[in-house]
Each structure stands twice: as C-alpha cells, then as structure tokens.
Amino acid sequence: MGKEDVIAGASNTMKMDATLLPINWAYLIIKHGEDRGKDLKIIKDETTIGREKENDIVIVNPTVSRFHAKIIRSEDKYYIEDLGSANGTMVNGLKVNKELLHDGDIIQLGDVVLVFKCL
Numbered sequence: 001m002g003k004e005d006v007i008a009g010a011s012n013t014m015k016m017d018a019t020l021l022p023i024n025w026a027y028l029i030i031k032h033g034e035d036r037g038k039d040l041k042i043i044k045d046e047t048t049i050g051r052e053k054e055n056d057i058v059i060v061n062p063t064v065s066r067f068h069a070k071i072i073r074s075e076d077k078y079y080i081e082d083l084g085s086a087n088g089t090m091v092n093g094l095k096v097n098k099e100l101l102h103d104g105d106i107i108q109l110g111d112v113v114l115v116f117k118c119l
Helices: none
Strands: 004-008 014-015 024-034 038-044 046-050 069-074 079-080 089-091 094-096 098-101 108-109 112-118
Touching: 079 089, 079 112
Parallel strands: none
Antiparallel strands: 004 014, 024 038, 024 112, 046 069, 069 079, 079 098, 089 094, 089 108, 108 112
C-alpha cells in the first residue's frame, strides 16, 4: 500500500491519506487571549513563538515579544525556553528560562495563556 491507499468496501470507497505524525506529538491551546480556543500544533524539533511573522507560531499581542520563546522537542520530551522576552515566560505560575513541559501545563507569554497538551 502506498501513501494514499484506497480501501474498497461492499458499498463505498474511501481514500485515506497516510501522513504520519510522530507517536508523541504536542500542541498548545490558547486559553486566554484574542484567539481563545485555537489549537497550535507543535510539529518541528524547535518551534518559535512570538509576534513576528517569521515565528512558527505567531501570537499578535502587544505583551508578547517579537521572538518570545521556543519549544524544543528532544526525544519524547518537550521543553520551553524563553528567548529574552520583555515580559518573561511562565509555566504553572513560575517564571522560567528553560523548563520541561508536561501534559496540562499552563504557559503564560505576556497576557496570553496557553495549555500544553502532549499525546
């Protein structure tokens, strides 16, 4: 079977795209901010977050720095690292420079609050 396989049933045909995601993948959910409820997928080994369009995840908010933080995937673990932002990066209410992330952690970048989810 190839990348796009056709599975034929008795009464229908379904086309499947077999794009593979890593077994352990993560995303952020905006809990408080302009795009509340939006999911932001983390699919790279290093994912930058900030106001500038050059970031992988762009958050347009004046309290978020142009290049605020990055999330680093190392094997099966995810870390967040502050990039010298003006308002800092907080995880579960504590200001951090670099921190190991766990499923359900609350991340704050300026006034924007995110929930880290890892499957």
